[in-house]
Amino acid sequence: MADVESSSAVQPPSSTTSGHIIPLLAAAEILNDNNAAQQATASTSNLSQQNSGSNNSSSTTTSMTVTTTPNVDEPPAKKQMLDHPSTSSSLSVPPSAAYEKLESRLGGILCCAVCLDLPKTAMYQCQMGHLMCAACFTHLLADGRLRDQIATCPNCRVEISKSTASRNLAVEKAASELPSECQFCSKEFPYKSLDRHEQHECFERPTNCKYSRIGCQWRGPNHETSEHELNCLHPNKSGYDVMAALEAHDAKIKEEKKMFNTLIDLLSYEKIIFNDLQMKPYRTDEYVHKLFYETARFSAFNHQWVVKARINNSQRDPHQSNERNITYQLILKTKTTTPMSIHFFALKGPFSDMKVGTQICKHDFTEQSTESDYYVLPLPDSNECNRLLSNKGINFRLLMFLLNK
């Protein structure tokens, strides 16, 4: 019966179906009105807080006490929600938490179930709706890969993968509107503008003295820099005194220039080859299986090669460490009678979004020495490493240069 009714609702409304629709619409409008009223009160309270925060320093103490309590209470709030999914009714009729602020209650609901942080980037959810931020999601997938197990949701143990998990845009947008505290000045700002405030606008953000390049080590709150710089001793130091700092500065530039020149040098070689490769994950057949990556064989300079990579240099339990890196080596698979001096390095290439820096590696391949050392893939941080591990394969371009002797 219900099926028939719902299918008829698609057709032009007859007298009976319209009778159903109108009350529904009206109910939706009432709900919307309630929401709008809630939002209005929430946003006005935000505004008043921001104003009071930016006026003078005496009011910052109040905003500090306001935000420390929700931070402490967030994890239990989240846990409550997960343990008793029916507590959504507590939103309309708050029992004991009647005096907890709406935004802190929302913060506890919209945060990542793994790290309990509000999402700065994408927010994913398992099939049962448990939320996890992009970093935790990729971390879980990477852990699954390292343990050779299918990743599961930490809350309900349902299997998670890139195809079963989905983004939750409503949570991302709602969280970006929640007020959150600047780590330097403790004032509250909408979550979405917090990064900009902390990096560029906050008067308390740590800032270097403008004479740091001639050796001043001072680093302090931004609003103290002009006073410090007026009294800074470094501009009055003699050339002799600031030489050491300038030399250190020069050494850094020199290193970068050297790399650039080496690159230009290599590009003038006669024999240059690039291959766009994909490394796939495999396991060693030792007692404790270890993850490693390997490409298919590819040819360059009339020889066959593979690239192998490993995580944390094949540390025994890489999933127990938060620090992660990838090292890779180039292996010659065919016999050579003449030694080959090869420069090589991995770069992003057209089929990858890997954030990799440039570091040139070198090995002299001979009949006896067919494997290069392991070189660190210069990734910015462990997060990027986890992101690569969570993918089905790691795509990159390998540039190789053969020195003719």
Ligand SMILES: [Zn+2]
């Ligand atoms: Zn998280």
Ligand SMILES: [Zn+2]
């Ligand atoms: Zn779940």
Ligand SMILES: [Zn+2]
């Ligand atoms: Zn601030």
Ligand SMILES: [Zn+2]
């Ligand atoms: Zn200074």
